[in-house]
Amino acid sequence: MNKMSLSRIQSLRVAAVLEDISHQLEIIGHSMTAQINKDQGTAPAQEKARLVKVTRDCQIVTQQMAELRLELEEKRSFSSLLQVVEKVLQKKEALENERQAVVELGRTREAVLELQQQIEDNAVKLEKLLRRRSNLREMPASRRVTVKPIVVERPTRKETPEAEKLLEEQLELLRKKLKEERRVHEESERFLQKQHKELCEVLLRWQQSTKATQREKEERLNSVCCKRTLNLDRLMEMKRKFREMERVVMEDKEEQEKLRRQREVAGFATKLQAWWRGCMVRRGLGRFRKVEEDKKSKKKKKGSKKG
Template sequence: METSLSRIQSLRLAAVLEDCSDQLDLLEYSLTVQMSRKQGTAAVTCSQERARLTKLRRDCQYTSHQVLKLRSELEEKQSFNSMKDVVEKEEEKKKAGDMERQAKRELQLRKQMLQRQQETFQQKNEELKVLHQLAKDLNHQLNEQTAKTAHTKKTLEKDMELQLTQKESSQPEKLLKDQREKQRKEEVRVHEESKKFLQNQHEELQRQLLQWQQYTNQMLQEKVQQLNSVCCKRTVNADKLLEMRRKFREMEQVVMEDREEKEKLRKQQDEARAATKLQAWWRGCMVRRGLGMYKKTDESKKGKKKKEGKKKKKK
């Protein structure tokens, strides 16, 4: 919907905008002078100040261009639709920038979360490795204990055989058999108890190892699912970001083309006004001096002389 003004209102606004344009030109010139003064120094603060001045000068140039564009529209069409278009484009650029920054922040947060999950997974793997090593150590201890038990059993059997051979001459045969049977039962009982204890320890460690393996596999599957989900979301956000960048470049290209077209139109209008002023000045010079098509003829001179003669006679 176009918004139009009366001729007087548009001329008033154009006069105000012309004054604003002059003020902006003065501000741009002062910024240029300040930048030329800052170029001699190389400190960090001076470089920051130069960057700030450069941005201000660029903003002044852009604002001055928009003011000239609006003034031209007010003078020619008595409307200010170009300002609405500029505001809408700036709002779209701001929204695109906000969305891009939001996407970057979300991506950074997801990277941090994934990194923390990877650290937790590494800790669980280290704990599992420690448990594996502990199980190996316990198995080794079990084997050593079994070997020691077997060696002790053999030693006891040899000792018993020696003792029995030594006592066979002095003790009756029935007593010797009872003692042998009693010693054998004691050895069997001790061996069975030791074996049962070690088997219980081994079963407990195997059960704990199985639980930790199941827990680790479950955690690994969950982390893989989370990683796939994050990768999918990252891909979608990257596609959105690329699409927003493409739209932003297109809008920027349209703005630049419109700016160049308006600048060419302004130059043409300035050249036309300058040519019109120059033609009017030259025409005035020719008229005042009587040159070319404005040259005075002889009849007009004779007419003037007759008029002067009549005036003299009357006197």
Template sequence: MSLSRIQSLRLAAVLEDCSDQLDLLGHTLAVKISREQGPTAAQEKVRLTKLRRDCRYISQQVFKLHLELEEKQSFSCLQQVVEEEEQKKKAENMRREAKKELEQRKQTLQRRQEEYQQKTEKLQDMHRLIKDLQHQLNEQSSKVSNKRKIVEKIIELQLQQAQKESSQAEKLLENQLELLHKQLREEMRVHDESEKFLQNRYEEMQQLLQQWQQRTEQMLQEKKQQLNNVRCKRTVNLDRLMEMRRKFREMEEVVIEDREEQEKLRQQEAEARAATKLQAWWRGCMVRRGLGSFKKAEEGKKGQKKKEGKKKKKKK
């Protein structure tokens, strides 16, 4: 977009004022940086240095825009700078989004890992419970075997006493033996039922353990697949970023070359204008002073004027 000469001069004057103010601001920041002291001086110096660097960058762009307004009455370099900044912002936003997505994936994997750890702890508790049940079953079986031995001893003693006692004692002994046999059968039945219950419980726990192991293996495979997908996306994004950087460098090189060519053309045009002005000045000096080829032409004109004057006198 081209501007008129007046508009470009006005903008150039405003930009020159801005450039002077930026130079003053940079000098003020440099003085502040040199005077900064104290425990918080490092952070403040970093902030002031960044501001000074930004001021220099803006001052350079203002100077380029000032030159372009004076020479071409346009502001295409400002549009190029805006486009470059937008590209940088887009690249920075892409990097931030990729980093944010990676952080979210890491948090998700950490949560999954914590859940997996909790489930493994539950499985370990179940293993301990199964061991406790087995231990209780062994204790009950040992108690039953001890009771059986005690009953057998009592029976033997009672049989020995029954041989010495009368028939009534034998009947009483038989009744006691029957009661003892009933108690023994009842205890054996309870023992068998408890053993079956514990065996079924143990089988259920084993099945549940196998299910949890299968689920955990499946979850681990899924998370590995997700992690591989995230890595693939990250590599693709990095490749895109590298390609964009390469294109940006190529565009920057083209712009720099174009600027150099324009600067050379401007210098050539300035030299040509200066040479033309110098030739015109020298020709004017030669003409005014009657030097060189211009001297003969002036003498011829003077001779013609004298002859014309004599002819007029003769006619009179």
């Protein structure tokens, strides 16, 4: 026998327990709905959200139990429960992966923002260096001597090209860094856009799958409710017929008992009449006494005639 299949008795017992639990969950869901409607506008938002979540969970569990009970009654197995558990685990894993992807996306965005800030800082530094370079080139020779009076009192013209060369090297280095940072920024942006697109596609697939599953579950639930209504109608009709047959059987039993008692009374009356008739005959009572006396008188008359 299959490990996921049960015997007829076991499946009926489990189905009965599931039906009882479903009724209790329906009662809890109705009470929660009534509590939500009662506390409308007065209860805190957190408490209201908790009640709504509990109500929705009760409805989902009731629906799953109805499907499981139907499967137990029809197929005597519980494979749908294992499928539901597997789907829940897959959904939980997908949500965890999505959450990790969102966290990673947030970290990447922070890194991109930090890199963008560094690019802006380097751009500001490059702009300052370019301004200084232009100032140095535009500065007359008489004023270039007093650029750094503290360090060198009388710099020669030889130091100016060296400063320009140093600035050129720093400018080239900053340009390379800026170019590299822009390249990294563009690659990060493309990666984030691609990842965002993939996540949107995954989310869209999950939404479509969830809607399809919800429609399927609603159709199955409606089918189960219709079958349950038909079964309840058939059960009520059978109960009515059973009560009618039970009434007919009881009336027949009462009639048979009445006839039996009448026969017993008639038999007793017949026996009593026969016994009483025998007593009257033996003792010559009533009309039986006259017959005896007539016989004796006739015998006396015959004897007198012979004499």
